Amino acid sequence: xxxxxxxxxxxxxxPLNAYLILSAILFAIGAFGFLFRKNIITIYMCIELxxxxxxxxxxxxxxQFGKVDGQIYSFFVMVVAAAEAAVGLAIILTIFRNRxxxxxxxxxxLKN
Amino acid sequence: xxxxxxxxxxxxxAVLNGLTGxxxxxxxxxxxxVGSVLLSFLWVLKVLSGAMPLETEIRESYFTWISSGxxxxxxxxxxxxxxAVMLLVVTGIGTLxxxxxxxxxSHEGGFYRxxxxxxxxxxxxxxxxxxxxxxxxxxxxxxxxLCSYLLIGFYFLKQSATDAGKKAFIVNRIGDxxxxxxxxxxxxxxxxxxxxxxAAKVKGMPVEVSVGVLTTxxxxxxxxxxxxxxxxxxxxxxxxxxxxxTPVSALIHAATMVTAGVYLCCRASALFEHAPIxxxxxxxxxxxxxxxxxxxGLVQNDIKKVYAYSTISQLGFMFLAVGSGAYAAAVFHLxxxxxxxxxxxxxxxxxxxxxxxxxxMRQMGGLRGKLPITFFTLLMGALAIAGFPFFSGWYSKxxxxxxxxxxxPWMFWVAVLTAMMTAFYVFRTIFLTFFGEYxxxxxxxxxxxxxWIPLAAxxxxxxxxxxxxxxxxxxxxxxxxxxxxxxxSLEVIGSIAGLVGIGFSYxxxxxxxxxxxxxASSFSGLYNLVYNKYxxxxxxxxxxxxxxxxxxxxxxxQVFDQGVIDEGMVHGAASGAMGLGSLFRLLQGGIVRNxxxxxxxxxxxIFSAFALLGGAR
Numbered sequence: 014x015x016x017x018x019x020x021x022x023x024x025x026x027x028p029l030n031a032y033l034i035l036s037a038i039l040f041a042i043g044a045f046g047f048l049f050r051k052n053i054i055t056i057y058m059c060i061e062l063x064x065x066x067x068x069x070x071x072x073x074x075x076x077q078f079g080k081v082d083g084q085i086y087s088f089f090v091m092v093v094a095a096a097e098a099a100v101g102l103a104i105i106l107t108i109f110r111n112r113x114x115x116x117x118x119x120x121x122x123l124k125n
Numbered sequence: 126x127x128x129x130x131x132x133x134x135x136x137x138x139a140v141l142n143g144l145t146g147x148x149x150x151x152x153x154x155x156x157x158x159v160g161s162v163l164l165s166f167l168w169v170l171k172v173l174s175g176a177m178p179l180e181t182e183i184r185e186s187y188f189t190w191i192s193s194g195x196x197x198x199x200x201x202x203x204x205x206x207x208x209a210v211m212l213l214v215v216t217g218i219g220t221l222x223x224x225x226x227x228x229x230x231s232h233e234g235g236f237y238r239x240x241x242x243x244x245x246x247x248x249x250x251x252x253x254x255x256x257x258x259x260x261x262x263x264x265x266x267x268x269x270x271l272c273s274y275l276l277i278g279f280y281f282l283k284q285s286a287t288d289a290g291k292k293a294f295i296v297n298r299i300g301d302x303x304x305x306x307x308x309x310x311x312x313x314x315x316x317x318x319x320x321x322x323x324a325a326k327v328k329g330m331p332v333e334v335s336v337g338v339l340t341t342x343x344x345x346x347x348x349x350x351x352x353x354x355x356x357x358x359x360x361x362x363x364x365x366x367x368x369x370x371t372p373v374s375a376l377i378h379a380a381t382m383v384t385a386g387v388y389l390c391c392r393a394s395a396l397f398e399h400a401p402i403x404x405x406x407x408x409x410x411x412x413x414x415x416x417x418x419x420x421x422g423l424v425q426n427d428i429k430k431v432y433a434y435s436t437i438s439q440l441g442f443m444f445l446a447v448g449s450g451a452y453a454a455a456v457f458h459l460x461x462x463x464x465x466x467x468x469x470x471x472x473x474x475x476x477x478x479x480x481x482x483x484x485x486m487r488q489m490g491g492l493r494g495k496l497p498i499t500f501f502t503l504l505m506g507a508l509a510i511a512g513f514p515f516f517s518g519w520y521s522k523x524x525x526x527x528x529x530x531x532x533x534p535w536m537f538w539v540a541v542l543t544a545m546m547t548a549f550y551v552f553r554t555i556f557l558t559f560f561g562e563y564x565x566x567x568x569x570x571x572x573x574x575x576x577w578i579p580l581a582a583x584x585x586x587x588x589x590x591x592x593x594x595x596x597x598x599x600x601x602x603x604x605x606x607x608x609x610x611x612x613x614s615l616e617v618i619g620s621i622a623g624l625v626g627i628g629f630s631y632x633x634x635x636x637x638x639x640x641x642x643x644x645a646s647s648f649s650g651l652y653n654l655v656y657n658k659y660x661x662x663x664x665x666x667x668x669x670x671x672x673x674x675x676x677x678x679x680x681x682x683q684v685f686d687q688g689v690i691d692e693g694m695v696h697g698a699a700s701g702a703m704g705l706g707s708l709f710r711l712l713q714g715g716i717v718r719n720x721x722x723x724x725x726x727x728x729x730x731i732f733s734a735f736a737l738l739g740g741a742r
Contacts, residue, residue: 044721047718048718121716
């Protein structure tokens with residue numbers, strides 16, 4: 014990474030804390046959205062948001078410590094997220110076809 | 126020398142009969158039962174004939190049983206002179222009684238079950254006498270107790286028989302508890318349970334004048350011995366044990382198992398020699414038991430009960446000898462007693478058999494002509510136990526009396542009085558059974574040869590056993606000896622006591638038969654006291670059994686078991702789990718968003734805890 018960018022590219026302009034705070038804010042938005050929104054698509058997007066918030070902190074630390082581990086993890090997360098998008102969207106489509114709704118509180122036929 | 130074969134043969138017999146007895150005939154079962162015991166008898170003879178004069182012990186160590194820190198215990202079988210004597214008695218008399226029992230039990234149900242138990246008993250008894258340490262001895266000790274219980278309760282449909290079995294077992298537990306504590310103390314004191322190691326270490330210790338650890342060990346061992354050998358205060362089980370079949374009474378409750386207590390005291394003689402207080406206690410217990418049991422024996426009417434009290438009394442004699450330091454004399458009396466008491470029991474069994482199960486001597490009489498062989502052999506046994514000169518019992522009893530006199534003269538006179546009573550009650554059984562008129566209604570017939578041949582063999586042993594086997598001389602080097610000379614006048618006094626007892630008995634039951642009843646009615650208070658065995662059973666019942674039963678029922682059962690265990694712990698655990706479950710059920714409502722909320726809450730609380738506590742360092 015340090016070869017691609019000029020040395021001090023990030024640290025000179027933006028401090029490390031800013032990345033972490035941004036990551037925390039994104040994660041909190043995702044978590045609250047997941048907890049309080051009713052639409053499945055929104056919830057789904059919130060999950061993606063949380064994943065990417067984590068990715069951001071991975072990459073930040075990776076750069077900070079000069080190791081590639083964090084970037085590898087973030088690739089893994091992306092791969093999993095892509096797979097999840099494929100399966101998840103398929104499930105959401107099926108649910109909508111069968112139930113004609115995307116409100117999460119109405120899909121509770123497994124309860125009791 | 127393959128010592129392990131000796132106990133293994135009867136065990137194999139028990140296993141074979143126990144597993145196949147349902148499908149085999151009585152002939153095969155008898156062959157297995159008698160054959161296995163006979164094989165171990167022959168093996169004992171072979172081992173001994175190769176090892177005589179047995180100056181040093183034969184020890185075979187098979188495997189390490191317990192290895193815990195510095196404490197080591199291996200499974201050892203040992204034959205020294207003491208166990209050689211015991212082995213010959215156990216296997217020899219055991220064989221004779223097995224032969225007798227094949228005929229005696231032939232009309233009883235559970236024939237193979239009987240011989241399974243009897244062979245199992247032989248196995249445990251042989252383990253007991255061949256063990257090289259206290260713990261293995263205890264294994265045999267418990268095993269014979271178990272077999273005794275099974276055989277006393279052999280007629281398990283009879284309430285009195287099962288009660289007697291339970292009584293024997295429970296009373297013996299009291300003694301076993303003493304032996305167990307003694308073993309723990311031995312480990313604590315000597316770090317070993319091996320007879321030889323303990324004896325060697327005791328030699329270096331001073332004789333205890335006051336009560337110390339050795340005295341405590343000895344008293345605990347004595348408790349065990351008193352339980353097994355039916356001494357005061359634990360003798361009450363033995364008379365009831367007569368509920369078992371007669372061969373069992375002869376083998377277990379006269380000749381072998383009940384002498385285990387005496388054997389234990391002799392095995393631990395090194396300990397007792399260093400604990401004079403315990404030794405004196407043995408002498409007092411033995412003397413008291415011998416005397417009181419003999420007085421009870423005077424008035425019983427059941428022929429087996431008389432012999433049972435006689436056994437207790439004779440065991441008391443052996444304990445008296447041990448307490449006087451005459452261990453060899455005790456073992457000598459043990460041997461001759463095994464001869465004549467087995468004979469008396471088997472003979473009484475023959476009488477009972479002939480009379481279709483009648484045991485009350487008042488219903489007998491005049492059987493001399495009907496059962497000539499039984500009469501003659503029983504007479505030999507009676508003469509032997511009465512101490513008639515030159516019969517086997519005479520030799521051993523004189524040996525005991527001489528050592529008791531050296532120990533304490535007043536004990537000697539009580540013992541002489543007891544010997545007189547012994548002669549009296551034994552001849553009372555003979556006179557009531559075989560003389561006078563027959564008072565019963567059965568048709569007496571002589572027993573078959575397979576029953577009277579063992580009787581004859583035992584009769585021969587009872588007559589010549591004391592003269593032929595000089596047991597005290599044989600045991601001189603293995604048991605602590607007691608120096609005293611032959612006192613001719615003591616022997617005369619002992620002999621006269623026996624003869625006087627026989628004479629009194631003759632006078633009471635032959636010359637003027639009504640005299641006994643007249644005595645009983647004119648001293649009815651004393652008579653009733655003795656006839657009811659001094660109400661010891663009733664006293665134990667009121668003082669120990671009833672309170673225990675009451676506490677068990679009203680506290681242990683109704684309060685502790687039902688209240689604490691059932692309600693508190695069992696039901697409490699169930700309702701506690703249900704309560705917790707219904708609480709946690711709220712967490713698992715099936716709404717994924719709630720779970721997520723819990724996860725977020727959890728994560729937040731963990732992170733805030735980290736932040737507050739300063740993070741992981």
